[in-house]
Amino acid sequence: MPTIVVEVMPKAELLDPQGKAVSGALHRLGKTHFAGVRIGKRFEITVDEITDAVLAEVRELAETMLSNSVIEDVISITTPDSAVAGETH
Amino acid sequence: MPTIVVEVMPKAELLDPQGKAVSGALHRLGKTHFAGVRIGKRFEITVDEITDAVLAEVRELAETMLSNSVIEDVISITTPDSAVAGETH
Numbered sequence: 001m002p003t004i005v006v007e008v009m010p011k012a013e014l015l016d017p018q019g020k021a022v023s024g025a026l027h028r029l030g031k032t033h034f035a036g037v038r039i040g041k042r043f044e045i046t047v048d049e050i051t052d053a054v055l056a057e058v059r060e061l062a063e064t065m066l067s068n069s070v071i072e073d074v075i076s077i078t079t080p081d082s083a084v085a086g087e088t089h
Numbered sequence: 090m091p092t093i094v095v096e097v098m099p100k101a102e103l104l105d106p107q108g109k110a111v112s113g114a115l116h117r118l119g120k121t122h123f124a125g126v127r128i129g130k131r132f133e134i135t136v137d138e139i140t141d142a143v144l145a146e147v148r149e150l151a152e153t154m155l156s157n158s159v160i161e162d163v164i165s166i167t168t169p170d171s172a173v174a175g176e177t178h
Binding site: 001007008009022025026031033034035036037038039040041042043044045046047048049054057061065066 | 090096097098111114115120122123124125126127128129130131132133134135136137138143146150154155
């Protein structure tokens with residue numbers, strides 16, 4: 001069954017405590033050439049069929065249910081399996 | 090500064106409680122054409138420069154620090170900013 005991938009990241013201007021924790025750990029390990037780390041979420045949604053209507057529905061779900069629009073941005077919705085690999089919608 | 094994107098997903102054969110929760114909620118909303126949802130992590134690592142050595146280091150970090158190899162797989166390491174968009178390493 002085809003999958004739709006939704007990627008959500010914290011808004012760039014906001015503090016990302018998880019990212020800060022990882023980047024602090026990297027610096028303590030002496031890896032100072034890593035300037036920063038930001039951590040977001042990646043959703044793989046399996047659907048019966050990929051249609052424009054389903055994609056529109058996924059976009060709406062992404063904005064309302066899969067992300068918190070106050071602190072996060074939906075950065076991409078892609079269909080890795082479809083004819084054109086990595087079609088972005 | 091260039092970024093390296095690391096994507097980590099739960100191993101396919103393992104139960105993904107978060108994903109199950111979202112997919113249950115979708116079904117309760119009547120959206121039964123969504124067969125399943127899996128939720129993983131997306132890391133954006135900002136580096137001074139992208140070199141083969143840095144990429145090798147990011148791969149090692151991805152396997153050891155950014156994912157739990159018992160329950161998760163590193164599914165891709167890409168450099169969206171580099172000359173060839175979405176180069177996968």
